[in-house]
Amino acid sequence: MNLRPNKTFGQNFLKSQKVVMSMLNASNINENDIVLEIGPGKGILTEKLLTHAKKIIAIEKDTRLVEYLKEKFKKEIDKGTLTLLEGDILDFEPKSADLDKNPYKIVANIPYYITGAILKKFLETEHQPEIITILVQKEVARRIVGIEKRRKKAKPRPAGAVARSPERRFRESILSISVKAYGMPTYVEKVPARLFSPAPKVDSAILSVRKISRDFFDTINETDFFKVLKAGFSHKRKLLMSNIKPLFNETEKSSIQTDKKEILSACALPDNSRAENLTLNDWKCLTKGINS
Template sequence: MDKRLYSPKATKEIIEKYGFKFSKSFGQNFLIDKNILDKICEGANITKEDGVIEIGPGIGTLTQELCERAGKVVAVELDNRLIPILDETLFSYDNVKVIQGDILKIDIEDLIKTEFDNKKVKVVANLPYYITTPIIMKLLEERYNIEKIVVMIQKEVAMRIQAAPGGKDYGALSIAAQYYSNPQIIANVPKNVFIPKPKVDSAVIMLDVYSKPKFNVKDEKLLFKVVKAAFSKRRKTLVNALSSGGLGLEKDQIREILSKHDIDHRIRGEKLSIEDFIKISDAIYSIQ
């Protein structure tokens, strides 16, 4: 099949041909807008030198565009009903490999080593909303050989990932994503460019992954434990949130740490930068 699937007509034809029924549990929404496809590929700056991992290719709409631009594409699809469809829609491309499996369970390090000779890759995806955060955090936390992640996700989540300190969107996810990468929303995506139409608006976000850690911290696990405690009860002051956050510290100890680093003890976690959290985390590490 040589038809490009960004045409609504072509998408409907292939769905009808295979009698495909959309699965709510897989969060399936197929993109039908060439302009958005171009923004995703251009945001990832894909060239023939690049190896690309695509998560959730669906019927292959974005995959076709990736194959046109990249050197090699490995597409990982969870829904085995889509494999025969992908065999047809990607038939004319010799630079693509489809793997049926769960990206959260696949050995990504081994995949990069085996399929891309351990060279840096780019990850591109139209992610199911229900599993967006676990996938993004796995890709970042494991520090795979990934240079860029460009994903279409729920707009609300994209805004949280990119949020700066002080706003209502800023939270633990903002800090985690910005600790490992430099995120930037590159496109807002309306509901009507999908089949079926989702209930929420989407956005394409690009995460430039730091090749070397940008921040120096004594204990990463402790840092994120502090962050989690600070945001677990957003209305509490930082002193109250941290003292009840399982860190084993009394309020007086926390006040002393904050005072030493000129941080107001009445402040809430949403006002603190990553650097502030690192100062607090390193101070706790030093007294434990």
């Protein structure tokens, strides 16, 4: 059977058992857990999950791999500890696999090109997982968690030159704020490209999102929050004040300007604020102010 990685599906098969165990440990997998695995590939993660969890639901889009996994895990499928589904994870509904009835966790080596779509789908779904632990591109994991890049060693400056203030390298994004609104993202560890087949062009990392819930939205409307967030990031080069202008219903420009300044001031934000510099709680404050 031809099991060469399919570029169309973004396949990079994990080869490291050490990384597999790190993913299980980050997810606190135990014998009572139900785990959803996305893109099981050749089954290196599936195999280990089966020895630690109660039940695995694995969804694979590649028909070749589905047939391979059916043979490899025939015993577990017959026993009922593994449910193997063929399909696209973005079309999958937790309810279809009875994941609406019991708590579940997601542990997966996902296609990197749908990282954002997968996080959005399972963080916003009605039946959220308890934990999401996935392999993603290293820089994506760093940006979501908020780890600043290491600064390069500064070049010697001429005598008498004024030193520039070091700039904060990390910036927030819609994705990073969205993830933090639902859970606590953690950068677990770096995974070198050589531990995959074929090796991707960049290193990866284990990202774990824990304590997933909607508690953040107890005092604000979820839809309103994302409306404000998307408006704030609508034009990266513009100031926040300009981006949120369409959210105000007043007809007089002077009134709009006054309201915007008052809201920013109430949230302790300067007039020249940019979306990328705001924290999660800043966005909550803005949402309350704009929708009050």
